[in-house]
Amino acid sequence: MPSAYILANVDVTDPQQYEEYKRLSTIAMKAHGAEVCIRGGAAQVIEGDWTPGRMVLLKFPSTEKARAFYDSPEYQAAKKAREGAAVMRMLLIEGT
Template structure:
């Protein structure tokens, strides 16, 4: 079965409030057995005009598991904590 990935580019607008989101999203990732591959490390654009800010990549057991995480009660709590603290651009991708 192919893995599922969540890839997010986050523009943090309220760093203090964003700390609550990080706390709740970390708990949600753990509850859904996600492997955090990237979380806010250094970024250097090599081609194109994309200017990512804070990148997060999480690996899940399957595409369906990644989608279920996003809609879960645990992550909904994190999403509510993020309101007004960040602009999120997020995709779910099926791996190989």
């Protein structure tokens, strides 16, 4: 069964409020077995005209597990806490 990844590009507009999202999303990640590959950190564009914000990459054992995380009550609470604090762009990617 292939792994699955959630890749998020986040533009944080209210860093103080975003801390609550980070706290709640961490609870959801732990509850659903997410492996954190990237969470923040410096990013350098090496090709193209992309201007990424904060990057997050999570690994899951399957697409179903990734969707279960995203759809979970724990993550929905995190999303609610994020409202007005950030603009989120998120992809679910099948991988190996």
